[in-house]
Amino acid sequence: MRKVYVVGVGMTAFGKYAEKSVLELGKEACKEAFENCNATPKDIEVAFCGAAGLLDDQLASTPGQKILRQVGITRIPIFNLESACASSSVALHNAWNFVASGVCDVALVIGVEKMTGKSREERLAAMSKGSDIEVEKGLTFPGVFGIAARRHMHEFGTKREQIALVSVKNHKHAVYNPKAMYRKELTIEEVLSSPLIADPLTLYECSPMCDGAAAAIIASEDVAKKLSDTPIKIEASVYVTGEYSPDPRNAFITFEPTIRARKIAYKKAGIENPIKDIDLAEVHDCFAIAEIIHYEDLGFCRKGEGGKLVEEGVTWLGGDLPVSVSGGLLSKGHPLGATGVAQIVEIVEQLRGEAGKRQVDGAEVGLAHCLGGFMSGDACSATIHILSRNS
């Protein structure tokens, strides 16, 4: 397989866009990605569009074609991919395979989602499509992670405040990210006293419904050096699906696909000690407890010790391994299909040293991690991308 680089990235600010269609959001992200490098729409040989597509009719059929037409990209193969919350990171993995294996030299990946503007009933009906067995049993996504929080506290003595601290941290980080939806610091008391959503998780511990789009242009080595002065190398692109027979001893407190993806990714990227070898990570912090579980599954600490990691400051900006420096899903926002590529936007800006006040000093290696869907106590999709600035 050939070396693959990210050459250009772009994204809309995440938020509520009553006036903008998802097609406009997608266009905006693509335009920024082209402005971000020397590539033009004519350079794109194949495109990939990731969207969960649950809440906007425009996403229901050929969204990639409809978005890309607006930036002058027509005629080429365009793949529309769905994998729940991991839709656009799975799209990126597909694109990476095309470039790495020599199918094409330059590919565009977009992630888009519009989630606002529907009634509460429509949102509930749509989001329940995201699961299957769980929904039949009355279990929602917040419900899953509420159980996870309770069990994590029970099994490992994780403190309620440690979970809340994840949200405090990510909201603090988001203050420095002009693209984040919420840019306001929260105290631990504010997090804990916000409305209860799924015991024990409160409103500020759940990622918000929002709208947004992100785009990334990737290229093979030779071409990448022409298209960007600062190409960022994709050291590993890994996508696995669940095994759906999780050990009941680990149910709700680990996501096995993350562990399996991590082992493959770390081997490919030569990561031995993540705390030392990785400079920042964007993880799938859809709920505050999720980030703690991901620390453990990604090997940042031992199982059960995730609460301590955030309490000791390791994962804060300035710590040994800052996590969700963008504000994460919790504070930057989580427009499902846009999240995967938006994580890549953050990592690329950080590795280029362009992240302003939220810059991780000397960042050389970054990790992005997404989960998508949930079935029988297991994630339907887990992706890990490891990027480095060493070309």
Next chain:
Amino acid sequence: MRKVYVVGVGMTAFGKYAEKSVLELGKEACKEAFENCNATPKDIEVAFCGAAGLLDDQLASTPGQKILRQVGITRIPIFNLESACASSSVALHNAWNFVASGVCDVALVIGVEKMTGKSREERLAAMSKGSDIEVEKGLTFPGVFGIAARRHMHEFGTKREQIALVSVKNHKHAVYNPKAMYRKELTIEEVLSSPLIADPLTLYECSPMCDGAAAAIIASEDVAKKLSDTPIKIEASVYVTGEYSPDPRNAFITFEPTIRARKIAYKKAGIENPIKDIDLAEVHDCFAIAEIIHYEDLGFCRKGEGGKLVEEGVTWLGGDLPVSVSGGLLSKGHPLGATGVAQIVEIVEQLRGEAGKRQVDGAEVGLAHCLGGFMSGDACSATIHILSRNS
């Protein structure tokens, strides 16, 4: 790029399945594909699932994971692809790229759709998601092809009866296909006197809403020979999207993406004279007039002469280039996402000489053609696959 072969195929009969979920239909097609060759679920390295997903909640999120789990396929990368009516032929093109470029040796492609069981209102609302600008203007898919029929008749003197004959032919072919939804011969009078849907097209000239699934296992050359005694070679796999600025002189009477895909595919497969070099074709006969337009766009005859081709018997079983021998979308049925792979099932059975009473004598080369979506007078997706029995 490496040579790629289809080693196993399977499909459900197409029809109305009130009692079966789309997951069961998908499982059934996969099981048949495995029984059809020496591959087992453990051989599958990557899977691709195509579904338009408009009418069944189970298709809304990670359908591939949910279907494949039931046949024991977990953990591997699974890509869920949407491209309207071309969803699973686009999935096949994605899979072909993976095998041809060496990403993997064995891939599974499934196409599924459940369209029945919803109210008329729900169906109308869902199907209108399939288009965009056209829907805003009040134009439905039957409306598009009604205009196409009227204009084709006006421009080229195509006779009303020639259009109806396409439906007569495909219904006759379907009598011999145990997997077809409708297996009853129709007279030209019956077609013309059936209820008017979109002037001049009648009910029997429109493909039916139905449920179904199809699966194909593809493999690289060395592996294919182990997995099947009769591997069928994919000579060309081409996917293009629209250019959406069609020449108004050709609007509604040609689909430019088909012509563009055809040129690439014929070059790859060494097709110079389609009537001589191709032994059978499954085309996207979503409406009777569509098949006539496809004859022309695929170069089976000159523009405007498609009506004559069917009238003269060229495209009937026993003719020089039988088209829609399976019964086509018109009579076999058109469960959107299942159609692309179902066409491959037909071609493979024909090239193996396993098509029973509908066998095309000595078939060596077959073509499958799909269109997906419609925007600004152009198709959003066109795929062409050319298969041959010469390994």
